[in-house]
Amino acid sequence: MNNWYRLDNAAKLFPAVKNKSNTAIFRVAMILKEVVQSDILQKAADLTIKRYPMLSVEIKKGSFWNYLNVQEGRVIVEEEENYPCYPASDGRLLRILYYNKRISVEIFHSLTDGSGAVEFLKTLVYQYLLLLGYSVKSEGLILLPEEMTTKCEVEDSYLKYYQPSKWQRLKEEKAFQINGTPIEPYGNNVINGVVSASQLNAIAKQEGATVTAYLTALLINSIYFEKMKYGLEDKKIIIAVPVSLRKLFPSKTLRNFFSVVNIGATVTEKTTFSMILTEVIKQLNQKVQKESLQKNISNYVQIEKNIWVRLIPLFIKNAFLKYTFDSLGDSKKTITLSNLGMITLPDEMSQYVKRMEAVVYPTPKSPINCGVCSVNDQLTITFTSRIVETEIIQYFFRYLADVTKLNVTIYSNEWGIRT
Amino acid sequence: MNKCEKCKVTLDGQPLRCPLCLKVLSYELNIPRQSLYPIYNNEVAKKSFISKLILCLSIISCSICMLINILIFKKDSTLSFIYVLVVIFCLLIPISHTIKSKRNIGSKIVSQTFGASLAFFVIDFNFGYERWSVNVFIPFIIIISILFSILKMLLEKKMMNEYFWYSLVMVFIGFIPMLLFALNVSNLIWPSAVAALLSTLAFVGNFIFAGKHFKDELIRRFHI
Known part of the structure; x- marks a missing residue:
């Protein structure tokens, strides 16, 4: 080894x-x-x-x-x-x-x-x-x-499944960014909401959507209603959705093998939740396809494989990567929603496990992020926030409880509240 | 479990406030509090305050000395506040980078070598530049650093992984006194020559005693 x-x-x-x-x-x-x-x-x-x-x-x-x-x-x-x-x-x-x-x-x-x-x-x-x-x-x-x-x-599956192709410049507009009062002392406030996975899946299916699509649409709706409705902002709300490439490529790697697709919508007063959901489903269907993700892999690996790029000293590469991440990565999304999906455990093991949590770290331009995963029919939606304001999260869970009539159980680490 | 009527959700873990609307909640006192997350302490914040205090006190002392120096400049035209500045600088490096920091020992040796060399050079320069720093002090600081890094590498098993980069840096640093001599900055050759010889021997020793490891480490460090 x-x-x-x-x-x-x-x-x-x-x-x-x-x-x-x-x-x-x-x-x-x-x-x-x-x-x-x-x-x-x-x-x-x-x-x-x-x-x-x-x-x-x-x-x-x-x-x-x-x-x-x-x-x-x-x-x-x-x-x-x-x-x-x-x-x-x-x-x-x-x-x-x-x-x-x-x-x-x-x-x-x-x-x-x-x-x-x-x-x-x-x-x-x-x-x-x-x-x-x-x-x-x-x-x-x-x-x-x-x-x-x-x-x-x-193995590095990015290299394994890389296919040389013409480099494509991905044009994406700047996204709406969530601002708020930083939590004191500095840290992450984690708010978890637990719902029934099967019930949420059934609700999403009724609308012809997956759980990821449904939650993405709800997140866009929540951000609009709590942050943009009464403002003059007309920027797109963009949700960055990481996609595991193992479902589309026969990889067994335990190292990184994911891509991120940006799902966005411009919401106005006339936009309804079902219109947002239809748009999200359409974009997810387009972007989470083997051909589209293959292009993503090729684009990034091509840069890495370029001999001139390889010969640049690390400190220059780091400065460039930092600039690229700040200006082209982090500012092109409003929030990240990472759904790890339904985790299947052996029957005898699952009786000892109550639920799972996925906590996604926030970044300066994306101070609230969301992680989702489910086990034993318990789906946990975890918001990690670095700002005091909780309206988006409140709207999100209240919608699930009030409109979809799901039983939502909330618990938190109370960072910035108890500390 | 409690309920927040406003948010229409059930609350687990008996929070002090509803995590969503931040409304203060009340509980019966005899119910034991369930803990889903630990009660956090703020030691990190305290540590950061001490570091800030040390830095602040250093800046204040330097500023006061500089002000006094400027006010009496007509009577005494030497820039004596520089000594205070250098001493504080030399104290700050050991505190922040060597004592408090969890950095690799190799990095600490390199930074101490640079810090001490710079301090002696500044003092020498301010004292009339008699070149005792570049002739003797700096070569000897480098010799001591090389010997210390060799000793560390010999005593510790993980020497190559930990100190490889810094041992290479020390080899290059060993030639700085010779470079200073070549540029007529220093005018005494033997301490500089000893430093250069020692760094060459350290490099050769690395190659002889850790040949394969040395090659592997070169591949790792320089892979493209």
């Missing part, structure tokens, strides 16, 4: 843009039905990390590119003490945290994406339950620690 890895195409961006306000650290968590035992969790972590060598790494600076150096030390399990996705001052790229009944995995985005993190968390919790003495079977749904890591799991 390698003792170092090149960063994949998406991973190259994050070390250049990360800072206190853009940590590039996201969280996936499982809430169990019993209080977590830290010593057992540590044993489970020690076994699990061997199966995921690509996560036991540190970022090192090269002359032309950063790279991931495999670390020999163990991952220390810690009790959660700080707000979710806080910046890593000690350079750790993977954190395993526990608090009460929650097991959280916080990962720097250069290592993997949401799908890779979920696989790691599934193995960790599976191993934890086994060590507790519960009789759980993997049913082919868990990557087992005793299995060898395959080459396919550590």
Whole structure:
């Protein structure tokens, strides 16, 4: 097995843009039905990390590119003490945290994406339950620690599925940006809303939409009603939706393999929710297609493969990447909505798991972001906010509770409220 | 579980306020509070305040010294406030970069070498520039730094991964005194020559004792 890895195409961006306000650290968590035992969790972590060598790494600076150096030390399990996705001052790229009944995995985005993190968390919790003495079977749904890591799991799938094509300049207008009062002290306020996954799916289906499309449309509607309706803004509300490319390309990689599609709508007083939803469905159908995503991969990999780009020293590349991210990436979206989808667990394991959470880190130009995932018919919608104002989130959940008549349960870390 | 009538949602974890509308909620005192998230402390903010205080005090002392220096400039035409500035600078580097920081030891050695060299040069320059800094002090600081980094590399297993980059930097730094001599900035050759020889030997030693590792590290660091 390698003792170092090149960063994949998406991973190259994050070390250049990360800072206190853009940590590039996201969280996936499982809430169990019993209080977590830290010593057992540590044993489970020690076994699990061997199966995921690509996560036991540190970022090192090269002359032309950063790279991931495999670390020999163990991952220390810690009790959660700080707000979710806080910046890593000690350079750790993977954190395993526990608090009460929650097991959280916080990962720097250069290592993997949401799908890779979920696989790691599934193995960790599976191993934890086994060590507790519960009789759980993997049913082919868990990557087992005793299995060898395959080459396919550590491959850079962007390079594998890259097809040379003419570089296309993607023209996208500037998006409406959410402003607000920064939370004091600095940190992330996390607001979770839990609904029935099957009921929400049925409501979305009635409108001919998927859950992602329905929530995207609702988010656009909420932003318009709470931030734009009485203003003079006529900018587009754009939702950045990360898409796992594993569904469209036969990749088994546990590293990054995702693309982001921007779904937007210009909303006016006359626009109804169903009109927004129709537009969102149309755009998702157009953009989440193999051909369209293949173009995205080709565009980005082509830049990476260019010999002149490769020969530029790292510090110049970093400055360029930072500028590109600020002006072309972050300012072209209003908010990110990342749906990890329905996580399937083995039957015997799912009885010990109550629900899951996906926490997406905010950025300076996108101070509220949203993560969605579901397990055991419990769909958790998690808003991570760095601003005091909660109108958008309030409108969003009140709509779900009031209009769709779903039973919505809210809980929060109360950052900036209790602290 | 409590309900927020305004937001029409159920609230879990007994929050002090509704997380959506921020309305203050009340509970019966005898119900034990469920905790879904920890109670956070603000140690980070305190740490950052101490750093800011140290920086602020440093700026105040430098400004006062500079003001006094300007006011008595007619009587004493030396820029003595520079000494205070250099001393504070030399103290700030160890505090922020060496003691408090969790940076790699190699990075600390390099920054200390630069910091101390600059401090001695400034003092020498202000004292009439007798070149004791460039002739003796700077070459010896570099020699000590190279010896210290060699010692660290020999004592610690993970030497190549951790210190590779800095050991290469130290090799280049070792030639700076010779460069200064060539440019007539310094006029005493032997300390500079010793520093250059030592850095060459350190590089050769790296290559002999960690040949494969050295090559692997070069591939990693310079891959395109």
